Amino acid sequence: MNHGEPASERFRAMLENARPPTGGVAFDDIAVEVAPLFPLLGELPAEERVGGDYESFEFRECFAALTLLGRRLALLDLTPSAAVQIVRLALRSVEQPDESLAGGFSERAVAAAVEGFVLGREERLAQTADSRAAKHLKPLRIDDAVFALVVSGAHEPSTLSECADALGRAMLNANVRIAIVDLTQLGEPNGERAAAVFAADEVTRMLGGVCFFTGVDARWVAAAADARIPLEVMHTESNLAEALAAARQMTESATGGGGPKWRALFDRFRR
Numbered sequence: 001m002n003h004g005e006p007a008s009e010r011f012r013a014m015l016e017n018a019r020p021p022t023g024g025v026a027f028d029d030i031a032v033e034v035a036p037l038f039p040l041l042g043e044l045p046a047e048e049r050v051g052g053d054y055e056s057f058e059f060r061e062c063f064a065a066l067t068l069l070g071r072r073l074a075l076l077d078l079t080p081s082a083a084v085q086i087v088r089l090a091l092r093s094v095e096q097p098d099e100s101l102a103g104g105f106s107e108r109a110v111a112a113a114v115e116g117f118v119l120g121r122e123e124r125l126a127q128t129a130d131s132r133a134a135k136h137l138k139p140l141r142i143d144d145a146v147f148a149l150v151v152s153g154a155h156e157p158s159t160l161s162e163c164a165d166a167l168g169r170a171m172l173n174a175n176v177r178i179a180i181v182d183l184t185q186l187g188e189p190n191g192e193r194a195a196a197v198f199a200a201d202e203v204t205r206m207l208g209g210v211c212f213f214t215g216v217d218a219r220w221v222a223a224a225a226d227a228r229i230p231l232e233v234m235h236t237e238s239n240l241a242e243a244l245a246a247a248r249q250m251t252e253s254a255t256g257g258g259g260p261k262w263r264a265l266f267d268r269f270r271r
Helices: 007-018 027-034 037-042 046-051 057-075 080-092 104-135 157-174 191-197 199-206 218-226 240-249 262-269
Strands: 140-143 146-153 178-186 210-214 235-237
Touching: 007 027, 007 037, 007 080, 027 057, 027 080, 037 057, 037 080, 057 080, 057 104, 080 104, 140 240, 146 157, 146 240, 157 178, 157 191, 157 199, 178 191, 178 199, 178 240, 191 199, 191 218, 199 210, 210 240, 235 240
Parallel strands: 146 178, 178 210, 210 235
Antiparallel strands: 140 146
């Protein structure tokens, strides 16, 4: 190993030589994640890495960076063994000819990375679960004049906003101007979620239509108040059956009148 080379170049050479199983993740992407670690490792004198004060600020900062690295490697969907191998290669890339990082520092460094990996894996599993749940949040065609969006579970505001947009696109494509959004099974109300889900009212208004909301209990009323959403000007019904009955009464008026506001819809729905 040529110790005249920067640590990043030595790491990349060792990575190419070791070729840990990455599941298709490019070595360039791994090198980008590891790069911020090298300046911190380089600031630690060799003798300090062998047996220094691991509770000092310099070491704690380095261990924090290793925890973040472990998290990032987990989010890249690497295996635990591959992540540990990559961390050990990073440590070796700053090793001096007469130095061995075996022992306390290496063990603590790997432990910090593993801790971050566990956090990252939990985060990735949560993202995967949210993504799978969101796939089922699709507008349902009730009849020729009505679409319904039944939202269940707890979802991030961004997911709910995407659902409102999907409802608008479905209505636009089918030339339907009446929607029903049911919140009965939607969990964890707060201001951000309320702003996202009640945006369906704006979407349908832009189409020249109307949106009925059901399941708007006291929790959602409070969340809407936090988000300064004027529920009093929106259409709410107790349940889906009543909303559907009200929607069918409005079918004739909803299918008449002026056309949609195409310019306002263009940026929102053309993706």
